[in-house]
Amino acid sequence: MFLESNLKIRGELYIPIALHLLSKEDNIKSIKKVYSHRQALAQCKTFLLEKIPQAKLVEVESTAKAAELASKEKGAAAVASEIAALEYDLNILEKNIQETSLNYTRFLVLSKKDAENPTGNDKTSIIFSVKHTPGALFKALRPFALYDVNLTKLESRPIKNKPFKYIFFCDFEGHRKDKKIQKLLQELKEEVSYLHILGSYPKADMNVGEENE
Known part of the structure; x- marks a missing residue:
């Protein structure tokens, strides 16, 4: 998308993700097939193999699509969110089946302009391609170590x-207006065949380990 758009990254958000086993069935023993996105299936693999080893795991394009399919098929289930359960009138057979509670999805805030003023706790995102020569990637990454x-x-x-x-x-700490980041980007530009700055923005805090107030 960024190769075909002038949008900038203005911010980022980390949203905790809870995955549940959803189905029209009332009993987990009735499940013969489980739909979900590839990543969601991977995050719940231990539960699925231990609790419903008989079920066939089927990858689809999204957890929402998985819930839709499960709502139409006898003996089918989906790994998806509680919102999907409400949307497709599915029973929640098991809650929070992901392997870790520290399960977050990163979302980007896009705009025509990035966050122009540094905060002192920023991140910058770029895209680049390297020349087709030996050591090209090493040379491109060298300025990060240098600075x-x-x-x-x-x-x-x-x-x-x-x-x-x-x-x-590539994401890295610092703002594009910081002096050392400006020097880094200038040296990087000399080593790569293409460089585009997607934006600088405040780093988001996942608040990992903190209790909700």
Whole structure:
């Protein structure tokens, strides 16, 4: 999306995710098939294998789609949210079946402008591609070590309609207006074939381990 849009990242949110086993059935022993998104199935794998080993696990595009399918099929269940249970009139057979309570999904706040003023506790997101030469990625990452900047995320994705070529998504601590970040980005620009700043914004706090007041 970011390759085809001028939108900027203005903020981020971490939302705790609770996953439940939903079905029209009343008994978990009746479940023969479980639908869900690939990631949700992975997060609940231990429960599913231990409690309903007979069930076939089927990946679909979203947990909402899983709930929709489960609502129409006898003996089917979905791994999805409580909202999905209400939307599709499903019974919650088991609650909170994810393997960890520290289960968060990150959401980005998009706008035509990013958060222009540094707060002192910021994050910057960029995308870049490297030259097709030996050591290209190493050279691209070297400025982060040189300026002692912490990378919080680095992942590669294939570029659409360009076989065997990849774009890198990168998050790191600091604001694009910080002096050392400006120097870092300038050196990075000299090492890569493409660089686009997605935005600088305040870092979100997941409040992990804190009790709700």
